[in-house]
Amino acid sequence: GQQVMQIPQYQHVQEGEDFTTYCNSSTTLSNIQWYKQRPGGHPVFLIQLVKSGEVKKQKRLTFQFGEAKKNSSLHITATQTTDVGTYFCANAGGTSYGKLTFGQGTILTVHP
Amino acid sequence: DAGVIQSPRHEVTEMGQEVTLRCKPISGHNSLFWYRQTMMRGLELLIYFNNNVPIDDSGMPEDRFSAKMPNASFSTLKIQPSEPRDSAVYFCASSISDIQYFGAGTRLSVL
Numbered sequence: 001g002q003q004v005m006q007i008p009q010y011q012h013v014q015e016g017e018d019f020t021t022y023c024n025s026s027t028t029l030s031n032i033q034w035y036k037q038r039p040g041g042h043p044v045f046l047i048q049l050v051k052s053g054e055v056k057k058q059k060r061l062t063f064q065f066g067e068a069k070k071n072s073s074l075h076i077t078a079t080q081t082t083d084v085g086t087y088f089c090a091n092a093g094g095t096s097y098g099k100l101t102f103g104q105g106t107i108l109t110v111h112p
Numbered sequence: 113d114a115g116v117i118q119s120p121r122h123e124v125t126e127m128g129q130e131v132t133l134r135c136k137p138i139s140g141h142n143s144l145f146w147y148r149q150t151m152m153r154g155l156e157l158l159i160y161f162n163n164n165v166p167i168d169d170s171g172m173p174e175d176r177f178s179a180k181m182p183n184a185s186f187s188t189l190k191i192q193p194s195e196p197r198d199s200a201v202y203f204c205a206s207s208i209s210d211i212q213y214f215g216a217g218t219r220l221s222v223l
Contacts, residue, residue, distance in 0.1 A: 033210065042216055083148070097160065098143040098207035098208070098211075102155050104154050
């Protein structure tokens with residue numbers, strides 16, 4: 001898969017504030033996936049975006065795939081303490097083997 | 113389904129000892145991945161298999177690391193001899209499409 005750069009590396013917010021993490025690539029991505037890893041836990045699949053300009057929502061989470069399919073974002077509205085963890089974007093390279101290239105992750109801390 | 117099962121959950125060993133990590137993928141999944149995660153280096157792909165065949169082991173750090181998948185329901189990652197810098201959390205993941213399902217991981221400490 002293509003390299004994906006993720007920013008910011010860390011984000012500290014007060015509970016109730018919004019949060020956004022961005023995933024960028026210099027080349028067109030076939031798709032983008034988002035995973036969440038709670039502290040001490042393992043990465044868990046959240047969603048996959050495939051289409052240009054696609055927007056999907058899961059409760060307070062909004063996922064977007066850019067029109068050029070070179071970037072993606074995850075936005076959390078009104079963060080809660082349960083949102084803490086590391087959020088990874090990942091790209092599947094289009095092979096049949098399911099290999100993913102992960103971004104570096106954004107570590108979210110939510111202060112109550 | 114019980115998900116991807118890894119054992120042991122924690123391993124503490126002394127430098128120079130052999131360490132074997134085990135993974136049982138989700139039944140029916142045809143790809144299996146071994147990752148290592150540290151604060152310094154993040155999540156690194158070590159090796160992955162498709163239909164029990166190793167496809168890419170370019171992420172394996174050294175010859176001290178080896179992995180096998182003798183059948184569709186079992187894989188091992190072996191480190192021999194282990195070194196303190198191998199201390200990390202090792203994850204196994206399986207997939208049948210692009211979506212990967214991770215095990216709970218093995219936290220390895222090499223003293």
